[in-house]
Amino acid sequence: MKSAGGRLLTGLELDRAADRPLHQQLHEQLKGQILGGALPSGTRLPSTRTLVSELGVSRITIVTAFEQLTAEGFLRSRAGDGTYVDSLWSDRAPARPLPRPPLSERGAATSARGTSLFTDAPHSWAPSETESFVASQVAASAFPAAAWKRLLGRHAGRTDQSLIGYGDPHGLRALREAISEYVNDVRGLDCTPDQVVVTSGAQQAFNVLSVLLLDAGDTVLVEDPGHISGRLAFQSQGCPLHGVPVDDDGAVPPAVDDGARLACLTPARQHPLGVAMSPVRRAEWIAWAQRNGGWIVEDDCDSELRYRGKHLPTLFGLDPSRHVIMVGSFSKVLSPSIRLGYCILPEDLVEPFATASSVIGRPPAVLFQAAMADFLAEGQMHAHLRRSRKLYAARQEALLEALGQQLPYRLHAAPVDSGLHVMGWLHGAEDDVEVARGLAARGVYTYPLGEYRVTRRLPSALLIGFAGTAAEHMPQAVGRMAAAWDAWERSSARR
Ligand SMILES: Cc1ncc(COP(=O)(O)O)c(C=O)c1O
Structure with a gap:
């Protein structure tokens, strides 16, 4: 042998x-x-x-x-x-190794939490065109490229430790100072630089807060419909979500206190429906937090993009009892690729948040923080916001006009006071998720309201972004939407 x-x-x-x-x-x-x-x-x-x-x-x-x-x-x-x-x-390998745990249907998770994360994640389109109806797409042409290049260049040659090292877990001091001045100015706060922690956007803030403030099993109140990635951050920590309805006054606090630990809210402009929370509701939510010893995460992500009417005071500014954390982001007011945002925190939460944040994600690129600090301190953000508001208001008007002329038989859309999208309410009984998929398959990208729901049944609607398409291109862009819709309808009728 x-x-x-x-x-x-x-x-x-x-x-x-x-x-x-x-x-x-x-x-x-x-x-x-x-x-x-x-x-x-x-x-x-x-x-x-x-x-x-x-x-x-x-x-x-x-x-x-x-x-x-x-x-x-x-x-x-x-x-x-x-x-x-x-x-x-x-000798260590078993004669017959057991197979790996099975992957979830959508492909990449083995734990129950990971599976729910994958299953519930929104369909995110990534259009290659610079113009689309994606609700979070900002105007590429309005990006202040020359100023940004100059500011990056100013700091790119630095070799001092504060720029070359990992960076302060709280964020670059100059940026924290600039952010506190900025939010005090545009949002009427009275916070100090010490209450600011720089993040790589709102999503990082949600992830850190979910680890820091919650144990698995703690109930989280989320708006229904509401921001999808935000609620997934809490859900993926093993926290059950309880959806609260949204009416014309904003999110409705629960009639009966059920021991929820945290509520994640968008008072400035409810995402996705667009209503601003009324003063009465603001008072009710703060009372909810105080009665329950709960936290409120105030997602204030694009409140600066307001076209009409005045801002109402933030929950953070209205709550002397320090139950509110305000989350801000530069993703929509400047660009999501910069990956910079911030949290405004009650004083006693600053150190725990900064520590958890640097463990979970490390501070954002210090070079970008330095450029952003100058961008704010030199007043460029104010100038950019002024230009963006004007541009986006014109784009919204052009979109509504084109929708009214070309698609009145499909949907109805009303003007919004703030944000980057309008709601297009469908007249027909089509499933909005199917419509959005059908349009996307033909190169027209919107988001369906159906994906924002937690448990509530909602009428069919599409979120139609206006910021990413030039006003003069709007008639053709809506024309492409109309043609794609017709083609989808014909192909689904054949099936
Ligand atoms: C409601 C809401 N919050 C926050 C954000 C910003 O997230 P980030 O700062 O992680 O880009 C978005 C972006 O689409 C959003 O829609």
Whole structure:
């Protein structure tokens, strides 16, 4: 009977024409045989001389491969007694390894939390066109590229530790100062730079807050319909979500206190419906937090983009009892690719938040923080906001006009006072998720309201973004939407 070592000689196939050196091929094939169980531990390998003559390779090829396998624990040589397969790998592997845990249907998660994260994640389109109806797409042409390039250039050559190192977990001091001045100005707060922690956007803030403030099993109140990625941050920590309805006054606090620990709200402009929370509701929510010892996460992400009417005071500013955390982001007011945002925190939460934030995600790129600090301090953000408001108001008007002219039989859309999208309420009974998919398959990207729901049944609607399309292109863009809709309808009628 052939020994395993003998079989080794017949199992090896070295390709002299391949780019990979012969010793590497030998190393890989021997390793494969050991890990696969073809060469059990204790197997004595043929001598170097035998291998040289059988395989027709040089001695140095054999010795190099053996030395590497020995260093990795696959082989062991006994002085004067040859080379053996070591037990390190082969004895540990079970004869029949169990299969890996199954992946979820959508492909990449094995835990229950990961599975729910994947299953509930929104369909995010990534249009390659610079213009689309995606609700979070900002105007590429309005991005202050020259100023941003100049500010990045100003700091890119710096080699001081504050720029080259990991950076302060709270964020660059200059940026914290600039942000506190900015939010005090545009949002009427009275916060100090010490209450600001810089984040890589609102999503990081939600993830950090969910770890810091909640245990698995704690109930979280979320708006229904509401921001999808925000609620997934809480859900993925194992927190059950309880959807609260939204009416003309904003999110409705629960009639009965049910022990929820945290409420995530968008008072400035309810996302996605667009209503501003009324003063009475604001008072009710603060009372809810105080009565329950609960937290309120106030997602204030694009409140600066208001076209009409005045801002109402933030929940953060209205709550002296410090139950509110305000989350801000530069994603919609400047660009989501910069990945910068901030949290305004009650004083006693600043250190825990900064620590958790740097463990979970590390501070954002310090170079970008430095550029943003100057962008704010030099007043460029105010100028950019003024230009953006004017531009987006005109784009909204053009969109509503084009929808009214070309799609009145499909949907109705009313003007909004703030934000980057209008709600297009469908007249028909179509499922909005199906419509959005049908349009996206034809290169027209919107978001369906159906994906924003938690449990509540809602009328069909599409979120139609206006910021990403030039006013003068709006008639053609809406024309493409109308044509795509007709084509989708024809193809679904045939099915
Ligand atoms: C309601 C809401 N909050 C926050 C954000 C911003 O998230 P981020 O700062 O992580 O880009 C968005 C972006 O789409 C949003 O719609």
